Amino acid sequence: MMTSESTSLESLRVLFQSDDYIVVDKHWDIRIDSKMWYEKHTVQAQLRHRFPQLADPSTYYGFRFCHQLDFSTSGALCVALNKAAAGRAYRCFKDRTVTKAYLAMVRGLVEKETQTLDFSIGKNSSEGKTHMMCIEGTEGCENPKPCQTEMMVLEYGLYDGDTVTKVLLQPLTGRTHQLRVHCSAIGHPIVGDFTYSLGADDSTYRMMLHAHLLHIPLEPEPLLVSAGDPFLPSVDPKWLPQRSLRPLAATVEALLEHRVEEDRKIKEEKRERTRREEEKRKGRREQRTEEESEDQRKQCQQWLSEWAGD
Numbered sequence: 396m397m398t399s400e401s402t403s404l405e406s407l408r409v410l411f412q413s414d415d416y417i418v419v420d421k422h423w424d425i426r427i428d429s430k431m432w433y434e435k436h437t438v439q440a441q442l443r444h445r446f447p448q449l450a451d452p453s454t455y456y457g458f459r460f461c462h463q464l465d466f467s468t469s470g471a472l473c474v475a476l477n478k479a480a481a482g483r484a485y486r487c488f489k490d491r492t493v494t495k496a497y498l499a500m501v502r503g504l505v506e507k508e509t510q511t512l513d514f515s516i517g518k519n520s521s522e523g524k525t526h527m528m529c530i531e532g533t534e535g536c537e538n539p540k541p542c543q544t545e546m547m548v549l550e551y552g553l554y555d556g557d558t559v560t561k562v563l564l565q566p567l568t569g570r571t572h573q574l575r576v577h578c579s580a581i582g583h584p585i586v587g588d589f590t591y592s593l594g595a596d597d598s599t600y601r602m603m604l605h606a607h608l609l610h611i612p613l614e615p616e617p618l619l620v621s622a623g624d625p626f627l628p629s630v631d632p633k634w635l636p637q638r639s640l641r642p643l644a645a646t647v648e649a650l651l652e653h654r655v656e657e658d659r660k661i662k663e664e665k666r667e668r669t670r671r672e673e674e675k676r677k678g679r680r681e682q683r684t685e686e687e688s689e690d691q692r693k694q695c696q697q698w699l700s701e702w703a704g705d
Contacts, residue, residue, distance in 0.1 A: 407442070410620045415480035416461075416473055417442065418609065418620045423469040423601045427460060438472065461611070462488060462495075465572065467587075470497070470606025471622040487611050488569070494610040494654045496647060497564045497574055498549075500603035500626055500634070501583040502596075505560040508548045508640060512577040515539035516570045527590060528572045530580050543567040544577045547646055552636040555598070559586055561626060561636070563607070563646055574604060608647055612658065621647075 411418035419438065421427075427438050439458075459481035461473040475481035487493050514530040521535030531539035545565040552559060560583065564574050572591075578584055579591040587599035605625050611618040624643060628634050 407438075410471060410622060411618065415476055416484070416618060417446070417476065418471055418473045418618070420622045421464055421469055421472040421606070423467055423605075426466040427463060427472070438474075442474065461485070462493075462569070464606055465575075465602075465604075467602040468497075468604045468606060469601075469622075469625060471609040471620050472606065473609060473611065473618070473620075483613055484611055487613065491567075492612050492658060494608065494651065495566055495606065496608035496650060497566070498605045498607045498624060498626055498643075499562050499564055499574065499578065500554060500559050500586040501562055501578050502557070502559060502586060503583050504551060504558055505546070505548050505562060505581075505583055507546075510546050512544040512546055512581060514542060514577055514580050516542045516573060516576055528570070528576050530576060540570060541568065542570045542573055542577070544574060546577075548640050549643055549646065550636045550640060551638045552634065554586055554603075554635070555633040559634075563643065563650075565650060607643075608650075610651060610654070619651075 407422075408420040409417060410420055419442070421438060425438060438460075442458075459475045459478070461475055461481065461484040464470065464472050473484065475484055516528050516530060517536040517539030519525060519527040519529040519533075519535050520537045521529075524535065529536045543566075545567065547563045547565075548560055549563055550561040552561065564578075566573050570576075575585055575588055575591050579588070584592050584596065585602055585604050587596055587602040588604075589597055589602070603626060605622065607622055607624065609618070609620050609622075625631070626634060628636065
């Protein structure tokens with residue numbers, strides 16, 4: 396089981412490394428804190444230990460996390476090693492061209508094999524819950540913003556004797572605690588989510604949420620990384636699969652193919668808009684040229700008539 400897995404500096408697993416980026420498999424028991432560089436159990440400290448060159452202030456000021464993972468979420472975490480790389484990744488996240496997929500174990504039997512969770516999420520202003528988010532319409536929900544998550548059922552089974560469903564979650568937006576809030580909103584909270592079970596789900600050693608896939612369409616070479624699957628009986632014997640609905644690898648492949656097709660359509664639409672705009676500009680230029688030519692013709696005729704009069 397993973398209950399006793401070490402969070403030592405040596406346990407950090409690097410999934411991808413280049414001159415511009417490092418992708419690590421974040422442990423579920425370490426946090427991200429961009430200020431507390433020397434804190435023992437932070438991703439920063441582990442990276443600094445593994446890559447001594449990052450200890451130089453002139454380099455780590457360019458060190459940027461491209462996205463965030465909650466403290467108790469494990470999986471693929473991308474770090475840009477310089478400001479230019481951070482800017483390129485940031486544009487992909489801003490344009491929502493990044494594909495992320497998370498594995499989760501949720502409480503109960505999720506009946507819908509695929510569904511889109513569409514709940515606006517806002518900050519919870521209720522007393523004692525200001526560290527939480529909430530869905531629109533609930534008491535204390537401030538400034539809710541649109542939020543969508545795709546959920547696909549992978550397997551049904553038991554965890555420590557309780558009915559659970561293993562799902563793949565694809566966030567289409569990037570709100571704080573989005574996946575946790577959405578799963579809770581449909582009555583299937585993530586196993587081990589102490590916060591959104593209001594402290595009731597405290598029997599597991601971790602929250603069962605893992606960033607499995609990260610695809611950033613960088614140019615000229617996209618970044619594609621998988622952080623594996625920690626929710627296997629060989630890793631955690633308390634998980635007992637009973638019925639498989641769809642294999643993880645094929646589901647992820649289909650998800651990526653769908654995203655590639657969507658991106659292709661978006662690019663085609665953008666090229667078509669650019670073509671139409673250029674045609675309009677060309678038409679306006681030709682019209683101005685014709686108007687100028689007509690003005691020149693009239694002025695020439697006026698001069699000729701004046702000369703003839705002389």
